[in-house]
Amino acid sequence: MSGTRPGRSRSEKSRTAILTATRDLVAEVGYEHVTIEGIASRAHVGKQTIYRWWSSKSAILADCVLDGFILLPRELLPQNDDIRIALTEWLRNALVAIGDPNNASLIRGLNSAAADDPDLALVLYQRMTEPYESSIASRLDEAAKLGELRSDISAADVIEMLFGTILYRLLSRLDVGPQVADNIIEILFSGLSPT
Amino acid sequence: MSGTRPGRSRSEKSRTAILTATRDLVAEVGYEHVTIEGIASRAHVGKQTIYRWWSSKSAILADCVLDGFILLPRELLPQNDDIRIALTEWLRNALVAIGDPNNASLIRGLNSAAADDPDLALVLYQRMTEPYESSIASRLDEAAKLGELRSDISAADVIEMLFGTILYRLLSRLDVGPQVADNIIEILFSGLSPT
C-alpha cells in the first residue's frame, strides 16, 4: 500500500538549482529578460526537467517565494514600548532594505510576474507581505487594546496603506530613500485634520 | 530659409495607428503578450516604421501616455465645500474606474512596462498621476489655508499615500471595489491615535 511509484525519484538537487538560478536571474536581468533556457543553462539542468514540474516562468517564481528562496530582509517590528516609534523604526528599515538594488530588482520582478499572471498575484503578494503583516497586525491590535490606538480601525487597511505607499515609491522612482518614514507615520497617526 | 529636412515627412496617420493599436493590445492581451509584429499588423504598418521612431515596446507605451492615447477617466475633484467629502467622493470614483477591466489591464500593462524600464517609470507615473495630483494638491493647499487641514503636511506625501493604496489594491487583488474609500479617508483625516 505504499504510494511510491517505480522509477527514479525527483532530484532535489535539480529543484534547488532551478529555484536558485531563477531568483538570481530575476535580480540580475529583470523578470522579463529571464528565459527558461537561461535558467536551465545556469542550473545545469535540462529544459524538460523544468517543464516537467512547472508550467510557466511565473510558476517557478511563485515556488521561489513559497519555498523561501526569495526573502526580503525580514525586518521584525522592534520591541519598543511605543507603537509609533516601533512602526517608524520598522518602516525606515524596510525602506532601507528596499533601497538595496538587488532587493528592488526582485520586487520589481515579482511585480511584473504578478501583473502577467493575475491569478498568481494573490499568492505572491500574500506570501511576500505575510510575515510583516502578521507581526504588525498583532502589534496594532495589542496597541488598540491598550488604548494607544483607536480600536475602530481595521489593521488590514492600515497595513495596506503602508505597503501601498512603499510599493508606489519603489515603482514610481528609482530611489526609495528612508527619509519619508517619519512623514508617513505622522500622517498615519495624527491624520490631516487640524487639532 | 527653412530647417525642414529633405525627404518624405513622417506619417501622422501611421503614428496614430501605432499608438492606438498598442493601447488596445495592451488592454486586450496584457503588456507582456504584446508583440511589435502584432502592433505592426494591427496598425497596417511596416515593422520598420515602428523601429524608426521607437526603440522598444515600453517606449511606444510611454508615447501613448504622453500623447494622451491612454487616459484614465479623469475624475475631477468634486467642487464640494467639504474637502473630506470631496476627497472621499473622488477616491470612490477612482476605485470604480480602476475596477473597469479595461482600465485595470492598461494600468497593469503600464506597471509591467515601468518595471521593465526603470528609467521610464518616472515619466509614466508622473504623466499618469499628474492631472489628478494637480487638482488634488491645489485643493489640499487651499483647505490648509482655510484652516480645514493641518498646514505642516506635504500634499505630495498625502497624494503618494492615496495612489499607493489604490495601486496596491489593484496589483494584489483581482477586484478593487470602491467600498474601502471611506476607510482610507477616515484614516487619512483622523489618524490612528485615539482622541
Next chain:
Amino acid sequence: MSGTRPGRSRSEKSRTAILTATRDLVAEVGYEHVTIEGIASRAHVGKQTIYRWWSSKSAILADCVLDGFILLPRELLPQNDDIRIALTEWLRNALVAIGDPNNASLIRGLNSAAADDPDLALVLYQRMTEPYESSIASRLDEAAKLGELRSDISAADVIEMLFGTILYRLLSRLDVGPQVADNIIEILFSGLSPT
C-alpha cells in the same frame, strides 16, 4: 561503450525534405528567387533546423548535388564500337536532356550558386560532371590505345571542351537544340586544318 553524443539525433526525414524542397524550388523559380523561408515552409521544417546544419543557400544546394538529389539524366556512353559515333550519340542525348526546361533551370541554378560561392564551384562542377567524365575518359583512353584516337591528347581537356560548349549554349541561349552535336564532334575529331 559508444561515441554517441547525448540528445536527440538528427532527423533524416527533415534532412531529406529540405534537400528535396530545395531542388524542386530551384527548378521552379530559379536559384536567386529561392528563399530559406520558402524551403522551410515547403519542407514543413523550422528555419532553425536548416541553419543548424547548413550555413547558406548554396551549401544546401551543394548537398543536394553531393547526395544525389540533383541528378542530370545520366546519359551513359553508348556501347558502340566506333568511339566517334558513340560520342555523337551521347552529346546529342545530353543536349536533349539539357533542353528539358526543368533540367535547364537546375543547371542555371547551380551555375548561379557557383558564381556566388566560388569555393563551392569546384565541388559542384566536379560532382555534376564526374559520372559523365569517368565513362567518357575511360572510353577515350581505350580508343587511344586501340589506335582510334591520338594518344598525346589529355582526355580532361577534351571533356572540358565538350562540357564548356554545352554550358555555353545553355547559358547564352534559351534553346539548346541537339542539332549541333554533329558539328561539334566533327570539329573535335577532324580539326580545322584542311586535309
Next chain:
Amino acid sequence: MSGTRPGRSRSEKSRTAILTATRDLVAEVGYEHVTIEGIASRAHVGKQTIYRWWSSKSAILADCVLDGFILLPRELLPQNDDIRIALTEWLRNALVAIGDPNNASLIRGLNSAAADDPDLALVLYQRMTEPYESSIASRLDEAAKLGELRSDISAADVIEMLFGTILYRLLSRLDVGPQVADNIIEILFSGLSPT
C-alpha cells in the same frame, strides 16, 4: 511638332554615376550581393532616379555592357600571318585577362545576371563576345579562303567552342591559367583522329 517635352531633362551625370557604381560593386561584392540601395548610395543618387530609368538590377547591368562601362580587355587578334599562331596568342591573352580577379568577378556577375534573367542572357552574351567574335570570325573566314582552314566549318561553332571552354574553366575553377591555350588550339586544329 517638336518631340521635346517641358521639364528638366535627364541628368547624364546621374546616369553615369549609376552605371559606374553598379559595375564597381559587381566586381567588388558579386552580383548577388549588389543592392539597389547600395548603388544609389554609392552614386549619391535617389533610388527613384534608378527606378525611373531601369526596371531591375539586371537591366542596369545590361546597360553597363551596352554602354561600354564593362569592357573586358579587348584583346585584338594579333596580325600574324599564321592563323594558328595568332589564335593561340589571342587565347593565351584572353585567359590571362580573365585570370585578373576583377575581370573574373565581373564575368561571374554577368553570368549570374544572365542566369537570373534568361531574356537578358542573349543580349549580354552577344555584346560581351561581339567584339571578339567579329574579329575572329573574319580572320577564320579569310584563312578558309586562303586554304589554311577547312571551309566547311561554321566559324560560329568554332567560336562557341572557344568561348565555352574559357567560360567553363572560369566557372568551374578558381584559377584560369593561360597554360592550356596551346592544348585547346592543338585539338581545335588537328582534331583527335590519328594522322
Next chain:
DNA sequence: TGTTAACCGAGACGGTACGTCAGGTCTTGGA
C-alpha cells in the same frame, strides 16, 4: 518672364526575407 512639367536627392512608407533567440515538445542514452 513666368508657368509648367519632369527631373533631382532624400528619405519615410508597407512589405518580405534575413539570420537569431527562445518557447514548449520530443527523443536520445544513461542512472
Next chain:
DNA sequence: TCCAAGACCTGACGTACCGTCTCGGTTAACA
C-alpha cells in the same frame, strides 16, 4: 521514471532591401 543533452517546429526579434510614395528644390521648354 527521472535526468542532461540537444534536435524539433513555431513564432517573434531587430535589420536590410524591396519597390513606391512624398517632400522641397532645380531645370528646361513653352507661353
